[in-house]
Amino acid sequence: MANNALSGRKLTQLKMLESESIHIMREVVAEFRNPVMLYSIGKDSSVMLHLARKAFYPAPLPFALLHVDTGYKFPEMYTFRDNFVKEIGAELIVHRNEEAIAKGMNPKEFGVARCCGALKTAGLLEALEAGGYDAAFGGARRDEERSRAKERVFSIRDEFGQWDPKNQRPELWDIYNGRIHDGESVRVFPLSNWTEMDIWLYIRQEQIPIVPLYYAKERLMVERGAMLIPYYESMRDQLLEGEEPTMVMSRFRTLGCMPCTGAVRSNATTIDEIVIEAAAARRSERETRIIDHGSNSMEDKKKEGYF
Amino acid sequence: MTSTPFNFELNDEIELLRLVTVGSVDDGKSTLIGRLLVDTKGAFEDQLLAVTRKKGAASEAEVDLAMLTDGLAAEREQGITIDVAYRYFATPKRKFIMADCPGHEQYTRNMVTGASTANAAIILVDARNGVMPQTKRHAHILGLLHVQHVIVAVNKMDLVGYDQKVYDAIVAELRDFCGRQGVDDLICIPVSALKGDNVAQQSGAMAWYQGRTLLETLESLSSLDAIDTKPFRFPVQLVNRPQTPDLPDYRGFMGRIVSGAIAVGDAVVALPSGNRSTVKSIDSFDGALEEAFAPMSVALTLNDEIDISRGDMLVRADEPRPAGEREVEVDLCWIGDEPLTERKKYIVKQTTHSAKVMVSEIVYATDIHTLERVSTDALKMNDLGRVRLKLQRPMYYDSYRDNRATGSMILIDPFTNNTVGAAMVAGG
Missing domain, CATH: 3.40.50.620 (HUPs)
Structure with missing residues (x-):
């Protein structure tokens, strides 16, 4: 039966x-x-x-x-x-x-x-x-x-x-x-x-709550080389010479420690938009993690x- | 960034296909996998760039695609692949998990590992060399592990002038051989991984080949062995008794349905006790279910308080039962450093069931070069053979060809704790 x-x-x-x-x-x-x-x-x-x-x-x-x-x-x-x-x-x-x-x-x-x-x-x-x-x-x-x-x-x-x-x-x-x-x-x-x-599709399917930093928003950022580094008051003494924080519409593909995690420019404010962005991404998420860049x-x- | 439209509805239909690829570096296996990853966008630009940077190449076109797949420093230094690597790529129709196995003879254990979970295999053959002894060995192992679909990619067609005669001769030899190895479905495709012919794109150089490209083939294979239509097998992983204020008497049997299907009200039998009951509920975080099927992980509750613990199996009362014996004959791939000999004792793990076993007889070994059966008193690392095992207590099993989950087991060395054998219940 x-x-x-x-x-x-x-x-x-x-x-x-x-x-x-x-x-x-x-x-x-x-x-x-x-x-x-x-x-x-x-x-x-x-x-x-x-x-x-x-x-x-x-x-x-x-x-x-x-x-x-x-x-x-x-x-x-x-x-x-x-x-x-x-x-x-x-x-x-x-x-x-x-x-x-x-x-x-x-x-x-x-x-x-x-x-x-x-x-x-x-x-x-x-x-x-x-x-x-x-x-x-x-x-x-x-x-x-x-x-x-x-x-x-x-x-x-x-x-x-x-x-x-x-x-x-x-x-x-x-x-x-x-x-x-x-x-x-x-x-x-x-x-x-x-x-x-x-991971993104499952978060969407199951409606799993995630840290809001994954969603795009205007955020204070420092541009260091190709990377966008989030800026908080507590990091003032971590700034390199000539660096100035500016507001950038951005989000995080991965989350690590503040000084070593880069953001990406993005307008994805919903989970659907994040999925669409992930589907089109041409660079891996680890790229925004400074630690991974040694040999x-x-x-x-x-x-x-x-x- | 321009966003490509993403089809959420289509995505809800996406199925999983597990693949294994075998062949040596010389056959162009890594190049083929690199090609699949690049052509399905399974490799990212920065990963390509990391390879380019190291090789001193100027552009992606010059990237040695093999460098993408060799993950460990020792592998890149020695220019060989040591270990199974898992790769992921997807098309709009399907997601693929590919176990990429080294093809060297001494690494047979890697191939058995990769093939154990695969629904389909890709064997690489270098068109210039034709069918090699190792090709036959690979086909034999795939037959033994009952990989449903075997795809032979006859590679480097560009180096034999895209000649149909070369391809046809290889295919004829392989069809004859594979037919005798228990390979159910053999598909042959002429490709050039380096140039991309018939990998993701139809080749312009081989008009004589009218079949599917490799990627189209992978998209069209049936992915599951219809495991939901086989007899219900539910090895119990854990008995869940939360004993919390709101669940004082809850007793759920947690496990994965490895084959078949079950519905609330169905009569079940617990093995080894033989006690019967009926299914009271099928519980999940998303709400109670009326029915469930393989390969779902669920929790079952029963209408009667019968004794069931981890390692037991629930089956349906109206279906054929697995054999429950204290002896079993298995096809064995030996992957331990120390050879297997008669009278030696090991620990066997089959589904969630662990027990002591003793090797009662080595029936034969398979000569890996001639594939003939020979008698022996020991199986060494990477040897294949047929062995009889004596079990400490009855084990409930099906033949491997009937049921991959209840017909497979690993042998563990009780002193080193290492996994030393991969065993498949013979017959069926």
Whole structure:
């Protein structure tokens, strides 16, 4: 009966991706002792969190959210984070590398790589160790960057949280091997097979709330080379000589730290307009992230423990 | 920025097709993938620019398309592809996930990995060299992994003067061979990845070829193995008991429907217990469902309190049941550093079920060069063979050809925790 009625029914590709991500999350919760979900407040995190709510419905999330805060996020991101987490009743852990922050770590004086290494990578490793987590979900996608194209869904990390790209476990079918030794942990990427376009289409389909910075608005910006860098009063001493903030109709394709995240000129004020813009984009979203511009930078960062 | 019109309605119909591409650098595989990415705009300008900058090339036309796809520093240094890479591209009709596998013999495990999830495969053949031993090996593995559609792209046609006779000879040899390897659907296309002939655009140089381009072919393949019409299989991932004030007694069985369909009221049987009940509700975040089908992830509640835990399977009472045995014969691809020998013990994971297994017999190994069956006492890394496994407790499985999800399993070394074997239940 039901069989015949349903024959030939198919899921759209977004529904297929959704089902795959939910399957991955449930496997982790079933097989790991103490998982946590990294939450960066960006669009990918927002999709990942939405999928987690679906995966465990009607129960509350069976893990906490972990925000590794550099202190340099946009004010809109902190506001959004606190409101949204409260609204859905999730547990949020915020971790900051206080030692580096106290030393005044910043990208201008110490360089982008060092600042990222201290505030993001070291901060993340500290937080994971402090929580004793054996599995951490991250929102990274394989289409973002070429070293990420070779990342597994279950990425095994040694005691130092490091990635060995030449020694990865083969992943066959959708059977995930979650067995690890004491001290090892796993980074899990439920959005591995999602593209930037899928993320936007899914946000549209599911009406997922996102930080307003993704929508175009007149904003104070500093032009640095080809990049548009958002300007806040707190950054006055980060300005280079001759730079003056001006109002620009713009939005963000990705959200990171204020000093290192560029905006793009855009008139896209609705999710439909963002999708249209993403469909026409000829340059990757990572282009607006200053950290990615070294020669092997993402691969190097991942080897050191970044997710 | 000029915005191209985006068709939201069309997009709601978009399906997913999973692909695997095999072949060596010399066959022009990376060039073909680079071509597909560029022609479908799956590669961005700054990614192209990053490659151009490094190579010292002056324009996109000079970009070595292969450089786009080799992701790791070691690969670019050595000029080889080490690991499976996943690529994404889309046309207005379809989204593609492509597992790009290195073609070297020692990396057979990568190909098995990439092929395990694929609905379709592209094998590259260099028109100048014709069918090579590795081409046959690839076709054999694709048959073993039951990849539904196999597309042979006869590449570098520009280097053989776009000669139909060269192409026809290769196709005739492959059709004969693939027919014997259990490949159901073989499609051959003459292409030049470098020049773009028959990749996204019809070639002007091969009027004798009237068939579809590679991209048109990919858009027209049937994408799913009609898994919703097979018997219902629901491996339980988790039992959800929130025990919150508003849900004190909720007991939901979470999992992914790996095949078939289920509706509220259907009679189900839990395996291994054999206990019966009926479906009370199919729950989802978006509201309760009346029915659900593969490959949806759902939560089921039942009308009776029966004992069910992770690793158990729910099936429908009115459909054929999977075999529940303490022994299973499998086709095995060995991917472990340490060889497999008789009497060795491993951990098997099949769907959500894990158990101890022992190798009771190596029935035969397949000689990777001649594809003949030979007797052996060990399977080494990248060897293929037929093996009998003895299970600690009964496992519920279908043959791999009948059901990819319940007929597949991985073997795990209990000491290293590494995944060492890919196994497919024989028969069917």
